[in-house]
Amino acid sequence: MSFLKEIQQTAQQVAEAISAALQIETEIVDDSMTIIAGTGKYHEKINSKEEGGQIEAGFLYGRVLQTNQPFVVEDVQNDPSYDPSVLAGVAEELAELCTPIHHDGKVIGVIGLIAFNDSQHRTLISNKIALLTFLQRMSELLSTTIAEQEAVNKWLKTMHQQEVLIESIHEGIIAIDEHGKITTCNLTAQQLIKRAKDELIGQPLSSIWDNSPMLSVLTTGKGYVGQEERYVLDNHEMHFIVTARPIHLNEQVIGVVASFRRMAEMRRLAYELTTEPKDLNFSEIQGKSRAISVALKQAQKVARGNSNILITGESGTGKGMMAAAIHFSSTRYKGPFIIVNCGAIPEALLESELFGYAGGAFTGAKREGKAGKFELADGGTIFLDEIGDLPLHLQVKLLHVLQSKQVERVGSNQVTQVNIRVISATNKSLEEMVQNKEFREDLYFRLNVIPLQMPPLRERVEDIPILLDHFLVKYRQMIDTPLLDFSDEVKQLFMQYPWPGNVRELENAVEYAINMETTPYVGIESVPARIRRAVQSKEIDMGVDDDISLKDRLKIYEQRILTELLQKYGHSLEAKRLIAEKLDIGLATLYRKLEGFKLLESEK
Numbered sequence: 073m074s075f076l077k078e079i080q081q082t083a084q085q086v087a088e089a090i091s092a093a094l095q096i097e098t099e100i101v102d103d104s105m106t107i108i109a110g111t112g113k114y115h116e117k118i119n120s121k122e123e124g125g126q127i128e129a130g131f132l133y134g135r136v137l138q139t140n141q142p143f144v145v146e147d148v149q150n151d152p153s154y155d156p157s158v159l160a161g162v163a164e165e166l167a168e169l170c171t172p173i174h175h176d177g178k179v180i181g182v183i184g185l186i187a188f189n190d191s192q193h194r195t196l197i198s199n200k201i202a203l204l205t206f207l208q209r210m211s212e213l214l215s216t217t218i219a220e221q222e223a224v225n226k227w228l229k230t231m232h233q234q235e236v237l238i239e240s241i242h243e244g245i246i247a248i249d250e251h252g253k254i255t256t257c258n259l260t261a262q263q264l265i266k267r268a269k270d271e272l273i274g275q276p277l278s279s280i281w282d283n284s285p286m287l288s289v290l291t292t293g294k295g296y297v298g299q300e301e302r303y304v305l306d307n308h309e310m311h312f313i314v315t316a317r318p319i320h321l322n323e324q325v326i327g328v329v330a331s332f333r334r335m336a337e338m339r340r341l342a343y344e345l346t347t348e349p350k351d352l353n354f355s356e357i358q359g360k361s362r363a364i365s366v367a368l369k370q371a372q373k374v375a376r377g378n379s380n381i382l383i384t385g386e387s388g389t390g391k392g393m394m395a396a397a398i399h400f401s402s403t404r405y406k407g408p409f410i411i412v413n414c415g416a417i418p419e420a421l422l423e424s425e426l427f428g429y430a431g432g433a434f435t436g437a438k439r440e441g442k443a444g445k446f447e448l449a450d451g452g453t454i455f456l457d458e459i460g461d462l463p464l465h466l467q468v469k470l471l472h473v474l475q476s477k478q479v480e481r482v483g484s485n486q487v488t489q490v491n492i493r494v495i496s497a498t499n500k501s502l503e504e505m506v507q508n509k510e511f512r513e514d515l516y517f518r519l520n521v522i523p524l525q526m527p528p529l530r531e532r533v534e535d536i537p538i539l540l541d542h543f544l545v546k547y548r549q550m551i552d553t554p555l556l557d558f559s560d561e562v563k564q565l566f567m568q569y570p571w572p573g574n575v576r577e578l579e580n581a582v583e584y585a586i587n588m589e590t591t592p593y594v595g596i597e598s599v600p601a602r603i604r605r606a607v608q609s610k611e612i613d614m615g616v617d618d619d620i621s622l623k624d625r626l627k628i629y630e631q632r633i634l635t636e637l638l639q640k641y642g643h644s645l646e647a648k649r650l651i652a653e654k655l656d657i658g659l660a661t662l663y664r665k666l667e668g669f670k671l672l673e674s675e676k
Contacts, residue, residue: 074102074103074104074106074108074180074181075102075175075180075181075218076100076102076103076108076173076180076181076214076218077102077106077108078218078221078225079214079217079218079221080108080109082214082217083100083108083109083214084108084109084110084118086098086100086109086210086213086214087099087100087109087110087111088111090185090210091111091112094185094195094203095191095192095195096185096186096187096192096195096196097110097111097112097113097114097185097186097187097188097192098110098111098114098183098184098185098186099111099114099122099183099184099186100173100181100182100183100184100214101122101133101181101182102180102181103137103179103180103181104121104125105121105122105123105124105125105126105127105133105134105137106119106120106121106122106125107119107120107121107122108181112188113164114186123155123156124156129156130153131153131154131155131156132145132153132154132155132168132170133170133182133184135153136170136171136172136179136182137172137179137181137182140172140174140179141172142169142170142171142172142204142207142208143168143169143170144167144168144169144200144204145167145168145169146167146197147166147167148163148165148166148167148168149163149166154168164188165186165187165188166187166188166189166190166192166193167186167187167192167193167196167197168184168185168186168187168196169184169185169196169200169203169204169207170182170183170184170185170207171183171184171204171207171208171211172211173211173214173215174211174212174215175215175218175219180215180218181214183207183210183211183214184207185203185207238256238258239258239259241258241260241331242260242333243260243331243332243333244257244258244260244261244263244264244265244312244331244332244333245257245258245260245261245329245330245331246258246261246272246277246329246330246332247319247327247328247329247330248277248286248287248290248327248328249326249327250290250324250325250326250327252276252277252278252287252290253274253275253276253277254272254273254274254275254276254277254280255273255327256273256329257269257272257273261332264310264312264332264333264334265280265305265308265310266305266306266308267280267305280303280305281301281303281305281310282303284301284303285299285301285314285316286314286316286328286330289316289317289318289325289328290318290325290327290328291325293318293320293325294318295315295316295317295318295328296314296315296316297315298313298314298315299313299314299315299316300312300313300314300335300441301313301314301332302486309489311334311335311336311488312332312333312334312335313332313333313334313335313338314330314331314332315330315331315332316328316329316330317329317330335443335447335488336447336450336451352393352396352397352400353397353400353401354368354371354372354397354401356393356397357390357393357394357397358535358538358539358542359532359535359538359539360534360535360538361527361531361532361533361534361535363527363531363532364527364532364535367394367524367525367526367527370524371394371397371398371524372401374398374522374524375397375398375399375401375402376402376403377402377522378402378404378493379493379521379522380474380493380494380495380496380518380519380520380521380522381395381398381493381494381495381496381521381522381523381524382459382495382496382497382498382502382519382520382521382522382523382524383395383495383496383497383498383524383525383526384497384498384499384502384523384524384525384526385497385499385525385526385527385528386499386526386528386572386574387499387573387574387576387642388529388573388574388575388576388577389526389527389528389529389574389575390526390574390575391457391497391499391526392411392455392457392497394524394526395453395455395457395495395497396409396455398453398495399452399453399455399493399495402453402493404451404452404453404493406451406452407449407450407451407452407453408448408449408450408451408452408453409449409452409453409455410445410448410449410452410453410454410455411455411457412425412426412445412454412455412456412457413457413458414456414457414458414459414460414461414462415457415458415460415461416458419463422462422463422466423466423469423482424442424444424482425444425445426444426445426446426466426469426470427444427446427469427473427479427480427481427482428441428442428443428444428446428447428479428481428482429441429442429444429481429482429483429484430481430482430483430484430486441481441484443481444479444481446473446479446490446492447479447488447490449490449492450490450491450492451491451492452492452493453492453493453494453495454492454493454494454495455495455496455497456470456494456495456496456497457496457497458497458498458499459496459497459498459502459519460498460499460500460502460505460511464510464511464512467511467512467515468512470515471512471514471515471518473490474494474515474518474519475518477489477490477491477492478490494519496519499642502516502519502520503516528571528574529571529574529575529577529578530570530571533567536563536566536567536578537563537567539575539578539579540558540563540566540578540582543578543579543582543583544557544558544582544586547582547583547586548586551586551587553586553589554592555586555589555592555593555594556592556593557592557593557594558585558593558594559593559594559595559596561595561596562585562594562595562596562598562599565596565599565603565604565607566578566581566599566603568607569603569606569607570606570635570639572635572638572639581599581600581603584598584599584600585598585599585600586598601670602670602671605631605670606635630665630669631669631671633655634651634665634666634669634671635669635671637651637654637655638651638671648662648663648666
């Protein structure tokens, strides 16, 4: 499309104005010889071709376009180079005065004044210099109009590009002017605020976000990044992370633009960026025994729901793996899986870790506050490991979260709705703790909606060869060793050992053996010494060796008693105090005996 064609309506208005003022017909053609505007008989020929559309034929308008010069034809009837109509003897024009139209240094058309009667002819010829000057001014007017139209088109194009860009952003975008009124918002913003665009544009920001910090940016000129903000509009609660920046013009703040996202979405992104994806499923839990098969079957059934689950079992039985498999097999698998070890976090920090804190809640707290694990788990699952170690005062807050699905940060009176599933685990007897007033009964029933029991390894001995093969493949790849298998003697040894540390202890023993072995098969010498001694002690106790002395037999029995008590009560300081109390010996004496029997050494 030619430049003049884009402003055809304006060109026609100019032509009509000229004719009305001068009482002379006017014609405007573009650089393709198309009639863009005209009066009199030319009006009927608009959008048709002048001079047959042949610029190089040598006729008047073609010469103007080619030479970039104005022309005056005083006697059209006797000028065969004027127009093909003269050669055909049908020309009606008597005289014409025309000049090129310029834009951006190029000829883009011609504007002409044409006389059809004697009066117009006299006016045209007698005033040709003044009329040429006038036509040049009209040419400049058209050129200016084209430039303005180009600027408008460019502006519209830029605005459209910006609009598409803004709409393509997944964050909500909202802008206000210097008066605090909303000037722009994208579709995401409409969805997050739950208001249509026509209900937002032109409205004061305070009508949707009361006391928004964006308004202070208008006066201070200082923006902010990643600030947590909460609003309520028509019972719709909004919890956003907002970044706002001022718009400056001539060192004056003329508005503010802000981007924002739902806090829950930011938590999900933070989880995805900081957590290694582990798409665990039930097939990761190795074993074919009846005990583990029953546990897996129950877990697969309950994974489909949203009820709270309590997984019990000794340390090292795979409670964490079971919890992860349930999450990734549930409808929540796209949401976060947040793990909290209630026994590993210091009690002074546990409350703020679980429930988060408001800005300035305590010395050292971040100014913007921090979301707790329950907020981070929104839309997914939170796994509370070692739940039996949760202090009583936090059990009350946990019960409130389970009942109301709301979290209140430390130092804040605002509540946040959370959509979570709670899976907890413990190696303690919560029922005994309830009886001893160490664990709240109401919380126990809330957590224990669906109980799952992870069997100890000694009750699934037939799974040991399967686990040995699984761990052999795992650590053979990690250590890059050509090991082929375990010797029969080692397999038998592992089958006889009671595995107080369960699958975790077995895995550690396999890793140790693979690191120690230099032959293609793992032999007895590469097995951790404590396992060899324990099995040997068991064989002696069963009468394998009749030549052992009474003193050595007493040591063996003493070692066995200590081993069984450790298996029953665990290796924590509290467990050792309980064992010392049951054996009626001092704690220091117990430690000395455990050290003598090498029962305090690391598992490897």
